[in-house]
Amino acid sequence: MLPAVMIFASGGGGESEGWLGRWLLSYDFGLSIWSIITFFVVLAVLRWKAWGPLTAALDAREKSIKESLEAADRAKADADKVSQDYDEMIRKARIEAQEIVAEAKKAGEKVKNDIEAKASSQADVIVQQAKVQIENEKTAALKEIKTLVVDFSLDVAGKLIEKNLDADDNHKFVEQTLTKFEG
Amino acid sequence: MHESLGDIILHHVTNGLDHPLVSLHFWGIDFSITKHVVMLWISAFLLTSIAILATRRYRKNIDAQPRGLSQIFEMLIEFIRDEIVKPNIGTGKEARLWTPMLTTFFAFILTCNFIGLIPFFDFVPGGSSTVTGNLYMTGALAVITFLAIITAGVMKHGFIGHWKNLAPHGVPIAVLPLIIVIEVFGMFLRPIVLMVRLGANMTAGHIGMIAIFALPMILSQLPQGAQLGVGFVAVLLNTGIFFLEIIVSLVQAYVFTLLSSVFIGMAINPEH
Numbered sequence: 001m002l003p004a005v006m007i008f009a010s011g012g013g014g015e016s017e018g019w020l021g022r023w024l025l026s027y028d029f030g031l032s033i034w035s036i037i038t039f040f041v042v043l044a045v046l047r048w049k050a051w052g053p054l055t056a057a058l059d060a061r062e063k064s065i066k067e068s069l070e071a072a073d074r075a076k077a078d079a080d081k082v083s084q085d086y087d088e089m090i091r092k093a094r095i096e097a098q099e100i101v102a103e104a105k106k107a108g109e110k111v112k113n114d115i116e117a118k119a120s121s122q123a124d125v126i127v128q129q130a131k132v133q134i135e136n137e138k139t140a141a142l143k144e145i146k147t148l149v150v151d152f153s154l155d156v157a158g159k160l161i162e163k164n165l166d167a168d169d170n171h172k173f174v175e176q177t178l179t180k181f182e183g
Numbered sequence: 184m185h186e187s188l189g190d191i192i193l194h195h196v197t198n199g200l201d202h203p204l205v206s207l208h209f210w211g212i213d214f215s216i217t218k219h220v221v222m223l224w225i226s227a228f229l230l231t232s233i234a235i236l237a238t239r240r241y242r243k244n245i246d247a248q249p250r251g252l253s254q255i256f257e258m259l260i261e262f263i264r265d266e267i268v269k270p271n272i273g274t275g276k277e278a279r280l281w282t283p284m285l286t287t288f289f290a291f292i293l294t295c296n297f298i299g300l301i302p303f304f305d306f307v308p309g310g311s312s313t314v315t316g317n318l319y320m321t322g323a324l325a326v327i328t329f330l331a332i333i334t335a336g337v338m339k340h341g342f343i344g345h346w347k348n349l350a351p352h353g354v355p356i357a358v359l360p361l362i363i364v365i366e367v368f369g370m371f372l373r374p375i376v377l378m379v380r381l382g383a384n385m386t387a388g389h390i391g392m393i394a395i396f397a398l399p400m401i402l403s404q405l406p407q408g409a410q411l412g413v414g415f416v417a418v419l420l421n422t423g424i425f426f427l428e429i430i431v432s433l434v435q436a437y438v439f440t441l442l443s444s445v446f447i448g449m450a451i452n453p454e455h
Contacts, residue, residue: 028219029212030212031220031223033214034220036323038227042287043284046234046283046290049231049238050237053241054253055260057241057245
């Protein structure tokens with residue numbers, strides 16, 4: 001590379017100030033002014049025709065994406081709320097069902113108790129009635145037995161004594177005796 | 184005819200001031216249409232044509248979906264806006280104001296850099312050189328940045344407020360003159376650095392490539408076979424450098440845009 005460097009450094013020869021000097025120092029303000037004019041023309045045209053519409057489109061897209069996301073968020077929030085309401089409803093329904101079952105149980109218990117109580121009181125009544133009836137039957141039976149015994153006794157006594165007594169007097173006498181016996 | 188290698192290289196990297204295509208002189212300034220002006224206009228024409236073509240669908244329908252070329256332009260403007268303008272200058276109104284200009288900076292510099300890389304333009308009258316390698320062109324862009332910095336500062340803080348911001352708050356009175364001198368110096372230095380960085384980078388690659396192509400000529404004492412070999416190596420080397428130059432073109436366009444927006448941002452938010 002050394003020869004190359006030497007040739008570079010020697011530049012264009014004696015009459016010029018060297019290539020580096022010419023690159024740096026050549027007077028070229030015309031190009032600067034053309035550059036500024038060209039740049040601003042390009043900027044104006046691009047701003048008007050390219051960057052403007054492009055930025056507007058990007059902004060519009062950004063906005064629509066943002067809105068879509070917000071709408072999605074809202075929809076999700078709504079769905080969450082609906083789901084929560086539904087859960088709440090189910091929870092309430094469950095509690096209500098439990099209450100209904102509990103009440104039904106209680107009512108059933110009560111009915112059962114009532115029936116039992118009623119049955120037992122009816123049974124008491126029946127037993128009581130049976131007792132009364134038994135008592136009556138017993139009294140009637142005793143009365144009948146008494147009558148039979150009196151008649152039989154009279155028969156036996158009449159036959160034994162062979163004395164023709166007035167049946168009515170005898171009957172009265174036996175009854176008096178029996179009454180005394182009962183008392 | 185003997186032309187030194189230096190002259191050949193110069194012919195490629197400098198403007199053809201001695202051979203203007205159209206000679207124009209106004210108010211003592213040479214407005215001649217030189218080859219760099221032609222390159223400038225070719226770049227401007229190509230950029231605007233492609234950009235207008237690419238954004239055609241958005242002018243017809245604001246809800247258009249990106250496709251093909253328009254995707255590239257969407258990426259470009261989004262990149263400039265989100266990665267360069269928003270972090271350095273600010274979001275909202277300021278981003279909206281400065282994004283078009285900085286996108287144009289990037290796209291225009293990149294187009295000029297790329298057009299300068301196409302050897303085909305050697306066949307165009309006055310063609311084949313990189314206008315962004317001319318310090319007067321990069322200087323003009325730097326002047327635009329310089330004015331943009333002042334405009335941004337004045338718009339945000341008012342005319343007096345902008346110049347007051349040159350001196351940071353809370354500096355002791357004793358060192359204030361020194362700070363002001365440094366700040367004013369820096370104010371002019373920034374665009375100068377922008378100018379030299381872009382111009383020197385774009386020129387350097389071209390000088391390098393032409394010098395490598397000139398290797399067989401430099402080594403003219405060698406036998407012809409060896410010269411052919413050197414020429415083959417030179418082509419291989421330059422193919423590699425060409426790809427490097429594509430990267431340099433992108434990086435320099437990016438750096439110019441980024442630094443411009445950093446400087447504009449510094450005028451808007453002076454305390455940071």
